Amino acid sequence: MIHFHPFLTRATAVLMVLLITAAVAFAEDSITILGATIGMQNVAETDWAISTAGKGNSFNSNFQKCTRHSQRGCGLATNDNSWNLMAYRLDTLLSLKLSNAQANALGFDSVEAFVHGRFWSDLAPYVDGALPAINAEGFRQRYAGNGWAAQVAEHEYELDAAEAYIDLQRGPLWIRLGKQQIVYGEELGIQTLDQVDSLDFRRHSLSNYSALEFSDARIAEWTLHATYDASNLLAPLYQDNAQFSTWISPDFQPDIFLPGGSPYSTSPAYSIIENQNGISRARHKLVYGAVLEGTMFDVDWSMNFYSTPEHIGWFKYVGQPLIGGAPNPAVFPLDNFRGAQLFGPAGGYRDALITREMPRINIYGGMLSYTIEPYKFPGAEILDGAQVRASGTYTPDMQFTGPNTLNPASPNVNRPTTVGELNLALDLERDVRWTEHAPSAYVFLEYNYRSRSDLFDDYLAQPAYGNHHDFNLAVIGITQPLASNRWQLVWVQEVEGNAGGSVFEQPAVVYKPRLGQEYRVFWNFATGTNHSFLGPSRYMDEIVFAALYRF
């Protein structure tokens, strides 16, 4: 049963009609003042996600049957929800480019600045009575020093500077200073070499349209990033496109999770992750790294090194879980609202207060990429022009939440499992023209192997994850544009083999009818168990309607 709020529904319908019928406006996007060019571009977006799961998110109901929120332990239940999301957002891009003369006067060839402001609001809890009105945006996210996140997050909205930086370029040297994403690696949808920035799981960022990848989820950090183009310098060594990059950031930001009560939460409602202590210890730790990359004999290559506190970290209780064999109330406080019977019916409904540690890790990696030349390879039609790519990283001494780390009765409680992790990705992509009557389809195949954990750093060699020792994920993506590229049909499937296997599918249709307008409809569909990697997403099965208006 869909619970539509009459006013909001009407207001949105009026807005949609206005957008669709609005005259095409060719506004000037930039103006010139004293020789410098100042630009502003905006995009307004609605994202409506209607649940098709047919079942409430069991994590929010602590895996019990909840019929109403007033039932003990069901305060955050989302059973019978129709909406997953009713989000509205506005992104504003501001740019400044000094004239060549002004840049030269400062000793540079070019000087540009860029700020990306972002406003996001989810009204679903206000239109769907099945959703608890939680502080999804700001819940216990604050900690000393997070003012640098340049963010205001409350119950209903989140406002932040997603990026804010200045670019200085002189000849082969380029310096970017400010709040910026640092992204390397060419794998898509997984993170092998893309491990510099932490992720923000709010804003529907991981259930969004697949082509957006992690761009809205990565947390830009205040960073000094310098790159030197050595393509001419190293050309005599048969190196093309050679570049050396390095960066340092004093602004480590950890991954930001969704709280219990969100339709997208995958943590039981009784577990409360206290960011404060763990993050405070990770604060003031530097994030730094370097990348050397180039092309040799038509093979693109890179060597990567990153040093950062762990983004997710390992979890532990905020104190000694048991005192004299009884639950420590400072760790397991009684809570009939969201708690669970963690110690049997006699123990009452309790929360579990958890924090996380983010020890420093060093990541060593690299990539090789090659485009198969047409007409030279036997069986050319199959692989002609295909891009073949292998990426890999090794992280020694990675610390995980181990099998007993959160077992209150274990002598190893609150202790991590320390082990090295190998993360490999192999992908192949190409354009395939099935017929002369339609444009080429872009086809993407990818395989990801992780030796110890899944994409959320869950340590797999424990009963909760089926005692698997490694992680294997296959991804296939096909994008078929239609004539004039105004319509695109997209299909993405992820298949993972742990705990009985799990599958995630996202078929999508994208339509750009005219300048400034874009519409997307996609279906998120998952199967699997709670212990599998993709299985929990089955509680979030949904059809998403997104409308974007650019002005």
Next chain:
Amino acid sequence: MRVIKYGDGWTRRHFMKQLGKGVAAAGLLTPLFDLIGRNGDCAAAYPPELLSIEAYTKGKLKAGDVLNANNVDLVKDLLDEVAYWQVKSDQRTIDLIATQTDVTKLLPGPYLEATLRNKGVHVVGADGNVWTKDGKPWIGGNPFPEAKTAQELLLQNALTSSTLYYDSVGYASKEWETNPDGNVDYVYEYIFVGYRTVGRTTLEPKPYLPSHETKLRINSQLFTAPEDLRGSSGLEIWDYDQHKLPTAHGFSPQTKRIRSVPADARFETAMAGAAWFTSDSSAAGDPVYTWGDFKIVGQGPFLAATHGNCHFGYPNWEVPLVGGKSGKKYFRTFMELVPEGYVVEMKPVGYPNCPYSRKLSWFDARTGVAPLIVMYDQEGKPFHQSEWFYDYAVKKPGMQWPEGMPDRFWASYLNMHMYDMKSGRMSRMGIVPRITGGYLNSIDDPKLYYEFCTLNAIRRLGR
């Protein structure tokens, strides 16, 4: 007025005879290139009926007249079938102007000087590529100004066209995509950059960028509007070997990083609503030997916008529009009678399921420039058409002159039509004084390399 010395049909018979031989030979009365080398003027190479639309039509049309549905049949044999249909059936009009005989106003000075200086230096090697007689890569100018074969015409186009006849260009462009009526659905803004690594005549070091002799050029494109494409940028590095597809890298705002991408999608529409494919951009829009069966299938005069199309005098460089149901589908263009041209046919031998069966390119014998290209579908019907509009720009009072450009120069890119006969959609594009983001036009600027033509650059410019 000059006396017509050659009677009716003489020129037609001459061209038919040449075509029968299957070879090109520029100049009817005297070898064209010798004449250009002497004083830059080509008038003495042609009889009057090839130098004046008035003489050609026996006074029925003259420079200053407007070609429209009522009179286009008079010059049907001078137009490609797409342009003829546009005028006859879609209300397009074309202004006729006098033929330019001063070849120094039809090409950049350094390019023409290098062409004259390097005459006879280049040959087609056993591998099909252009080499100097001592086995080095191209050293600049048109390597085959007296091209004899379709292959030579295409090779000289492949070497020169994508850097648009200069050592480097940065063209700040706007593109309007219209529906069949001519109403604009989409507008894009981008800067296109071409940078030569061989055949350099202006930028130091020349003629080669050291250690880049196995490359031909670097092309870069940065989108600055609309918002969804803002910061999308691409880098194509073209190999000197005309058998190899370029290597391509792209930065996408969605993935926030550079990725190497397949470059074999030559027959796709890059932006929503566009009416053109990557392959359509020039006669040799792809590496030459990914096509084949090269033939000269036509020889003679034709109408083309080879000069007279400088739009710097219009407010904000906005070219008046004509035609289509909206009356705003086509640029108002100025065309001259090109005295002699070659129509080269090529077939897509290297592309499975290619939507094209063949491509025809019209080459101006005076310059080697190909201002007109028509692609045919598998049923042999016209599918796509590309028209380039050129001029020798001269600064005049009241003009909004492009910042940083010389007071007079041959503009290798002013405006273009790219038309889809099947859908009726039109892509109109051209340079503008400044695009969103503040990027400007430039020619032979050495700074373009680090500003746009490296991976570092497209990562920096990406948003």
